[in-house]
Amino acid sequence: MTGFDVLDFFEPCGRISCLRDELSVTSDKKKVDASTLKENEDAALPDDRTTTIDVLDLPHISLKPPKNVLVAILRILKLEQQCNFGPGVENLTPSQFLSNRDLTIEDISDILPWLTIHSPRIASLDSFCQIGSTFTDSRDIVRYLTTILSSPLNWLQDPDVEDIYKAASSRLSERCGRTSIPDFVRKIVLKNLYERTGCESIQLKEPSLTSDNLGLKTWGSSFILSQRLINDDQRYLKEPIMELGAGTGLIGIVVAHLGYHVTLSDLPEILPNLKENIKLNHASAQADCHELDWTRPDPFIKENPNSLKGYNTLIFSDPVYSTNQPRWVADISEKFLRKSTEAHILLQVPIRSGFQKERDKLWALMEDKGFQLVESHQQDGYDDFGEQKFVFRVYKWYSSYL
Ligand SMILES: C[S@@+](CC[C@H](N)C(=O)[O-])C[C@H]1O[C@@H](n2cnc3c(N)ncnc32)[C@H](O)[C@@H]1O
Structure with missing residues (x-):
């Protein structure tokens, strides 16, 4: 035995499930005002979250989501802070929850019109904040992230594409075991x-x-x-x-x-x-x-x-x-x-x-x-x-x- 190799503990991500190809689209496009969202903000996110958000509810890449939609999705998928040796339990207001992920209520309000048409099940502040926390199988998120990383994202400008790839890679590495987690x-x-x-x-x-x-x-x-x-x-x-x-x-x-x-x-x-x-x-x-x-x-x-x-x-x-x-x-x-x-x-x-x-x-x-x-x-x-x-x-x- 010459040395201790921490990579012995590497946990690969494993099975990847299929994503839905089609999304239900509604034409009920509404302008959403950030102040309305703030008024609706509860004291804290409900503990008994009844809406189950599925990875299939996320914006499909074939719909060419604009940059701000992809950025918001990739930020909300940031894992909760590690507490001891597992994910922590957060009991935060939506503003705090968003701020921990470098997002604001205004950011969400800007993307709600697009989500209302293309991803209606996450087109509210409450459901958007639940993205990630209700997924039962994190491997589906891994599949979603690799779909982004394998797309040329050719409807976006070059520097924006780099930002999206960087954010998607960070979310991916957070889910690949302790040896791959960034700072x-x-x-x-x-x-x-x-x-x-x-x-x-x-x-x-x-x-x-x-x-x-x-x-x-x-x-x-x-x-x-x-x-x-x-x-x-x-x-x-x-x-x-x-x-x-x-x-x-x-x-x-x-x-x-x-x-x-x-x-x-x-x-x-x-x-x-x-x-x-x-x-x-x-x-x-x-x-x-x-x-x-x-x-x-x-x-x-x-x-x-x-x-x-x-x-x-x-x-x-x-x-x-x-x-x-x-x-x-x-x-x-x-x-x-x-x-x-x-x-x-x-x-x-x-x-x-x-x-x-x-x-x-x-x-x-x-x-x-x-x-x-x-x-x-x-x-x-x-x-x-x-x-x-x-x-x-x-x-x-x-x-x-x-
Ligand atoms: C497995 S880590 C444990 C770190 C910490 N004590 C803990 O339990 O979280 C082993 C620690 O011993 C330190 N260490 C190993 N060889 C050392 C040496 N020759 N001189 C000083 N520190 C050393 C390492 O830098 C590392 O911080």
Whole structure:
């Protein structure tokens, strides 16, 4: 086993169903006024949506929809914000719902005359806002998007065609599994986060994922460990605290919001996004962020001479997915765990079936370094790729090493 390839988890889009060739067309063309739409706007979109919009109700490409119709359709098909590791539930007014998709009520009012004739089932504000949310099979949308992408769109101007292709490609990649999703902000909701910190949720920016930058995605381990820390921070968090391989920063940001000072660290290519997430969550006062490569810690030590006194809490979440990492994790723990009876290492590791050897190696190396296992729990959790078992371990120095 040489390395961890995130593309192992790629989820292809699968079967594609047929689209209807004909659309019912009504000649009842009306001018629709945006102010009328605003008056009709309910306080929130109805939860019990009774109208089922089918992909067949979308403007068929053979009808040569104008640019503004295609743009509005492609924006409304934008997926809801990811919440934890699935789509979130939105309870928004139509204006908020549209604004999250870069649309306004005026945009919809402009296209209603065309829709009334060519796509009558989506020719109202309410039904337009329901596009996408009532489709039972997302593969039909994929088919619709590929129909747009395979059309020359020759009734539109060149720059407009490019815009439409770009938007259709983005909607398509959003539906092709986590490895293809473009940049997005993931919302993390944890039990008692608000009660403990006053924050409703944590927002984590995740750039598009490449196989060698795994720290640009939030992993299930960090979610499960963050929840443990919220539930029992006094037991597990003893300053000074450092998180190693912090990735998108969930754990460190939660620790900062719980009122502790924490150092978040990772490789240089992960740092810009990590810093952005610290700012995005207003955690800069409690959290600092540094480059720390476990294989060459000297630049970090030079920049932070106090680090040589050691930390009372070292946190690792999902740090082992290649042959050399167990050794690096054990070595860096030896370097930075304070020689104190209260100092400890928190390790949250997913139980991926292909990485048993690496986990066993890590546990063996931790013993060799003089770390005693003082707590271990197996837990069920999940990630973008489905259900996952995790192990949480706490290590301390054996007293003979102090
Ligand atoms: C699977 S990701 C987990 C990220 C984050 N802890 C989480 O659970 O969401 C592994 C993290 O370890 C970091 N990492 C891997 N090798 C490293 C090294 N040699 N030095 C520092 N960080 C490293 C990666 O950059 C990445 O952020």
